[in-house]
Amino acid sequence: MSPIRLVIVGIGKIVRDQHIPNIEKNPRFVLAGGVSPHSILEDTPMFKDLDALFASGTEFDAAAVCTPPQVRHGLARQLLLAGKHVFLEKPPGATVSEVEDLAQTAKDKGLSLFASWHSRQAPGVEPAAEWLKGRKLKEVEIVWREDVRHWHPGQEWVWKAGGLGVFDPGINALSIATRILPPFFVRKADLEFPSNCEAPIAARIDYELDGGGPMSSDFDWRQTGPQTWDIRVDTQDGGALRLSKGGTELTIDGHAVDVGPEREYGALYDRFADVVEAGELDADVRPLQQVADAFLLGRRIETEAFYDPAR
Numbered sequence: 001m002s003p004i005r006l007v008i009v010g011i012g013k014i015v016r017d018q019h020i021p022n023i024e025k026n027p028r029f030v031l032a033g034g035v036s037p038h039s040i041l042e043d044t045p046m047f048k049d050l051d052a053l054f055a056s057g058t059e060f061d062a063a064a065v066c067t068p069p070q071v072r073h074g075l076a077r078q079l080l081l082a083g084k085h086v087f088l089e090k091p092p093g094a095t096v097s098e099v100e101d102l103a104q105t106a107k108d109k110g111l112s113l114f115a116s117w118h119s120r121q122a123p124g125v126e127p128a129a130e131w132l133k134g135r136k137l138k139e140v141e142i143v144w145r146e147d148v149r150h151w152h153p154g155q156e157w158v159w160k161a162g163g164l165g166v167f168d169p170g171i172n173a174l175s176i177a178t179r180i181l182p183p184f185f186v187r188k189a190d191l192e193f194p195s196n197c198e199a200p201i202a203a204r205i206d207y208e209l210d211g212g213g214p215m216s217s218d219f220d221w222r223q224t225g226p227q228t229w230d231i232r233v234d235t236q237d238g239g240a241l242r243l244s245k246g247g248t249e250l251t252i253d254g255h256a257v258d259v260g261p262e263r264e265y266g267a268l269y270d271r272f273a274d275v276v277e278a279g280e281l282d283a284d285v286r287p288l289q290q291v292a293d294a295f296l297l298g299r300r301i302e303t304e305a306f307y308d309p310a311r
């Protein structure tokens with residue numbers, strides 16, 4: 001097959017850090033253009049919005065929508081209705097219904113929709129899922145604590161309604177958990193909102209784990225120093241699994257397992273090319289549903305105002 005001509009919509013941090021280098025390395029793609037209100041990519045045809053892109057007559061097959069989540073649905077819908085395959089950065093939308101609408105639209109149009117979950121491509125995740133298959137679980141603990149000032153300097157949208165706040169990284173943990181664990185259900189959630197923000201800075205959640213014991217997650221954006229992205233699973237037969245550093249390291253019963261190097265976005269673009277070639281839909285909403293459930297059941301606690309010198 002000839003390479004997929006790809007347009008990127010929303011040129012920001014993740015596009016520069018990951019999308020561009022991985023598209024350039026992948027012979028199954030060629031970059032056909034970019035759409036962004038202010039930012040540009042050198043040596044690439046750039047447009048301020050989708051209307052300008054379509055008016056230009058630029059030929060392309062697919063688009064990666066890498067904007068903040070609040071505007072993802074409208075842009076993705078316009079692209080699908082114009083007959084383009086769509087790659088969605090995570091989270092795939094600001095609400096679950098938006099993603100379901102996109103999946104239905106893609107289906108109706110015979111197009112591919114790929115809701116990407118980059119953390120699921122971390123090298124420890126599939127070996128962990130394999131090891132856990134059929135085991136009875138005793139306890140699960142997720143601790144995902146990082147420094148928002150380091151990872152999102154000056155980003156306004158993460159603090160607006162629909163920006164998800166601490167669930168922006170927390171959903172990465174939930175994308176792994178929904179891949180490796182049996183179904184789980186939010187039972188209690190404490191969400192801490194800074195007094196000057198519309199989205200939470202921390203969330204502590206208790207779940208009921210289908211057929212298993214207690215499960216909890218601790219998401220916090222105030223951690224300075226070493227960062228923590230860990231999932232611990234204790235099983236009833238005594239074995240224990242630990243995925244750390246965001247799924248890049250795996251330990252089983254205290255022994256490190258060799259899981260190979262990290263190539264999350266390389267794997268995402270391989271998967272997108274497979275999905276397009278097979279004419280498939282890959283749009284798992286479960287991580288976003290877990291976030292929505294935490295907001296539905298969550299108790300709102302106001303905490304001190306958040307200041308970021310870069311904002």
Ligand code: NAP
Nearest residue numbers: 010011012013014036037038039066067068071089090091
């Ligand atoms: P960002 O740096 O704020 O970039 C987002 C870009 O979207 C902005 O630069 C803005 O472009 C553009 N944009 C806003 N509204 C638009 C619209 N209506 N049409 C087209 N473009 C629009 O954010 P980011 O960190 O890259 O994050 C983007 C998404 O990637 C988020 O969903 C995030 O969860 C996900 N992600 C981020 C990371 C990370 O490490 N940062 C990692 C994995 C996934 P202008 O500059 O032109 O205004």
